[in-house]
Amino acid sequence: MLSQLLQLFLAYEHDAKVKLVILKGNGKAFSAGGDIAEVARLLDSGDWRLGLKATAEVCKLLYLIATYSKPQVSIVNGKVMGRGAAIYVSSRFRIATENSIFSMPETALGGVPENSYFLSRLPRFLGEYLALTGAQLDGPEMLACGIATHFVPAAELAMLEQELLASIGALTSETTSSCDDLISYVSSIISKYSIQPALKERGSAWHNMDVIEKCFSKSTVEVVSSLEKQATDIDGDNPWLTSTIESLKKASPISLKIALRSIREGRSQGLGECLVQEYRIACRIARGEISTDFRGGFTALLVDRNRIKKWEPSELELVSDQMVDRYFSKLEDDDEVKELELPARSNLPTINVQL
Incomplete structure (x- = not known):
């Protein structure tokens, strides 16, 4: 499906009859990240090259969507997780509803979230x-x-959707003289239906942004201890804080360190550089030479339904800088895979999120 999406997006961009692309889920979810099951099965059976081929296509798809020259709308009216979330945040227009649930749970499976370019540009850590x-x-x-x-x-x-299709379909070259005009037109239509929803009274990330900024600005090892200190300093229980600490302690230690470094380095990288880096990480994960946490994590959590997983290394303190460095090292000829190559694109994204 991801391969077909890549081919469709390429075809639509060069089709003069296509003025707008809408991406949405066919069912209750936009994407629940189900592709991770197939990739894990490929790795478990030794077909890691096929798993990497799928990853390379995803990187190219993310690059294409983020630099798309035509208006592109993604609608999430259900769950959006994992690679589906990475695709969603690449879109120019990202619509959510009261049914939407967003999550990038890769570290709990021994993996690393994709789209560090977007994640690194979200404010306040x-x-x-x-x-x-x-x-x-x-x-x-x-x-x-x-x-x-x-x-x-x-x-x-x-x-x-009906108004978008009817209005865009009725446009002529005289109505919109440029792609920017078309994007502005789409934006104005979406804004007509948009509202400012009420947030939960408490217990959300939004209500804990000060804690997030204070604690997640630390290095990986310090994040947990910083959160625990925060928990001891407050009066009364904070379920959000407790849940956050538990999530970090259950995740793969090496995945946490890789994910943090990927985002930190992503702040000073362009979109293409981030994707090349993420592909390098995926190659190291696929081959399992440094850690087999992804293969073991997937089996324990999704196949055996066993929530108890012994990570290796088992503690953050046991994950050395040298181990993490290997995930980010350039792919050499003897790695059996080549560096990811992305085509030149002129419409590079600019992400500006304000809280």
């Missing part, structure tokens, strides 16, 4: 929080935190 904890955000939180660009009630989605 929110990207680190989402990537390391795999925390779930609902629709109103997605909008407040900058994950979504618009919030549209689910009951209004059908009317929104």
